[in-house]
Amino acid sequence: MSETQSIENDAKARIAAAADLAALEVLRVEFLGKQGSVSALMKTLGKMSPEERQTRGPEIQALRQAVTDELAARKDVLEAEALEAKLAAETLDLTLPASEAPCGSVHPVSQVMDELAEIFADLGFAVATGPEIEDDWYNFTALNMPESHPARAMHDTFYFPDTAPKGGKMLLRTHTSPVQVRTMLAEGAPLRIIAPGRVYRSDSDATHTPMFHQIEGLVIDKGIHLGHLKWTLETFLKAFFENEDIVIRLRPSYFPFTEPSVEADVGFELVDGKRVLGGSGDKPGHGWMELLGSGMVNRRVIEMSGLDPDEWQGFAFGIGVDRLAMLKYGMDDLRAFFDGDARWLQHYGFSALAQPTLSAGVGERA
Ligand code: 2NL
Numbered sequence: 001m002s003e004t005q006s007i008e009n010d011a012k013a014r015i016a017a018a019a020d021l022a023a024l025e026v027l028r029v030e031f032l033g034k035q036g037s038v039s040a041l042m043k044t045l046g047k048m049s050p051e052e053r054q055t056r057g058p059e060i061q062a063l064r065q066a067v068t069d070e071l072a073a074r075k076d077v078l079e080a081e082a083l084e085a086k087l088a089a090e091t092l093d094l095t096l097p098a099s100e101a102p103c104g105s106v107h108p109v110s111q112v113m114d115e116l117a118e119i120f121a122d123l124g125f126a127v128a129t130g131p132e133i134e135d136d137w138y139n140f141t142a143l144n145m146p147e148s149h150p151a152r153a154m155h156d157t158f159y160f161p162d163t164a165p166k167g168g169k170m171l172l173r174t175h176t177s178p179v180q181v182r183t184m185l186a187e188g189a190p191l192r193i194i195a196p197g198r199v200y201r202s203d204s205d206a207t208h209t210p211m212f213h214q215i216e217g218l219v220i221d222k223g224i225h226l227g228h229l230k231w232t233l234e235t236f237l238k239a240f241f242e243n244e245d246i247v248i249r250l251r252p253s254y255f256p257f258t259e260p261s262v263e264a265d266v267g268f269e270l271v272d273g274k275r276v277l278g279g280s281g282d283k284p285g286h287g288w289m290e291l292l293g294s295g296m297v298n299r300r301v302i303e304m305s306g307l308d309p310d311e312w313q314g315f316a317f318g319i320g321v322d323r324l325a326m327l328k329y330g331m332d333d334l335r336a337f338f339d340g341d342a343r344w345l346q347h348y349g350f351s352a353l354a355q356p357t358l359s360a361g362v363g364e365r366a
Contacts, residue, residue, distance in 0.1 A: 004063040007037055015070045021078050024071065031067050038064050105349025108325040109213050109337060113196045116215055116321070119239045120194045123232065125217065128193040130179035132200075135164030136171055138178035142304045143257040158200050158210075172200035175318060177257060180218045184305035189312045190221040196321065209338055213321035220297070220307065220314035226250075226262070229294055229315035233264055237291075241328060245278040249288055258295025258316060266291045277327070292319040 001009075011031055018024040031038045041060050045053055106114075117127050140152055151157065151174060160170035179195035196215040204210050219228065230250060237246045247267040255261040265288035267281035281288035294317030299309035322337055329348060331337070336344050 002059070004041070004059050007031075007041070008063050008066055011038075011067045012070055015067075015074045018074055018078070021075065021082065024074055024078060028071050032064070032071075038067055104352070105345050106352050107337075107345065108329055108331070108348050108350070109321055111350045112321050112325040112328065113213070113215070115240060116194065116196065116236075116324075119236055120217065122239075123192075123235065125192045125194045125219075128179050128183045128195045129197060130173075130176070130182050130195070132173055132198055133160070134171060134173040134178050135166065135168040137164070137166065137168045138181050139171060139173050139175075141168075142181045142301065143177050144298050144300045144304075145256045149256065156202050158202055174201055175199050176214050176216045177316075177318070180216060180316070181301070181305050183218075184220065184302075184307060189307050189314075191314075192219050192221075193217070207334055209322075209334060211338070212334075214318055215321050216316060216318040218297070218314060218316045220302070220312050222312065224296075224313045224315055226260075226296060226315070229262075229296070229317070232315075233292070233294065233317065237266065240324070241277055243278050247278070247280045248291075249281060253293060253295070255293060255295055257298050257301050259298045261293065261295035263290060264292050264294060264317075265289060292317055294318070 011027070015024065015027055018027055030036055033039065038060075042064065045057055045060060048056060121127075136152070140149065145151060157174055158172040162170045164170050176195040176197050176199060179197070180193060183193055183195075184191060194215055194217045197213065198211055199214045200211050201208070202210060217232070219232070230248070234246065234248055237248065238244055249265045249267070250262040251265060253261040253263040265281065266277055267279050267283075267286055268275040268277050268289055269279050269283075269286050270276075275287075275289065277289075279286055294315065297314040297316050302309040302312060302314065322334055325331065325337075326334065331348060
């Protein structure tokens with residue numbers, strides 16, 4: 001038997017016996033690799049006489065082709081076998097329950113804002129929004145806060161280096177009141193709006209974050225008085241806390257944008273050392289907790305908002321949304337609201353599909 005014939009027989013037998021793709025690769029290197037036996041035969045061609053090369057050349061080329069074809073054919077078979085084995089190992093059990101998809105939750109601040117929008121919608125209030133970057137006229141001047149007002153100090157408010165188009169300073173709004181000024185200027189009176197949103201103060205400690213959420217309410221109409229304010233606050237707080245026993249106390253206060261100004265306290269009872277909202281704070285074992293600021297809109301603010309204060313009156317109020325969420329849902333650290341910790345969000349978040357309704361109370365937890 002010729003040398004090429006014996007190499008071919010040996011190659012065929014061993015390729016057919018290769019158990020897997022790794023074993024096949026070893027054989028490829030052994031025959032066709034740089035140091036392989038077929039390659040060694042190819043190299044001998046260079047040292048042959050032209051006559052010898054004429055007969056041996058095609059023979060060796062044919063061997064190389066045969067081994068290459070055998071390797072390719074066996075590779076196809078082994079690959080098909082490997083795929084079969086993989087598919088057999090991976091069969092799906094369609095009777096198994098589907099694995100649970102990861103699911104986000106609604107942030108308590110968003111949840112509370114939705115609840116407030118719903119409660120005030122039932123009282124005839126529309127939701128108004130406006131820019132978080134304001135100029136100092138809308139944020140301060142229109143709200144009767146003169147140049148000398150301490151809230152305008154550099155260390156209390158975030159200013160931008162840019163100048164507003166009308167020449168004022170640009171800043172991050174410190175309350176949502178400018179939204180209400182803009183709405184009065186754009187839409188006139190009568191008006192019933194709430195303005196929820198992000199506000200900013202240069203303040204950061206255990207109970208203050210530089211960004212927080214506020215909701216303000218504004219009613220402008222003819223003959224509006226403090227009685228309307230008190231009823232509206234009582235009605236909203238009873239609906240929000242889902243407790244008909246909510247009692248509020250109005251206390252004289254001062255804000256530049258309202259006159260008179262009143263702060264509303266809510267009565268609570270101490271139960272096992274914990275505050276439970278409800279009942280008059282004057283009863284034994286009870287107390288009052290400061291909740292929000294409000295008042296009759298200062299006539300200068302009404303004027304600067306383009307309305308005649310002898311014709312139109314109004315009341316306004318402002319509340320921290322984050323604080324309302326803490327009171328209703330029992331979180332104790334404000335800073336955790338803005339950490340973005342998924343575990344906190346899973347614990348305190350709400351299901352996106354459970355819509356809060358007044359009849360069914362708030363949505364179910366996520
Ligand atoms: C608080 C509570 C308050 C207002 C906000 C307001 C808005 C306009 C006119 C008049 Cl456009 N008032 N908002 C009124 C009273 C209180 O926020 O503690 N603020 C420092």
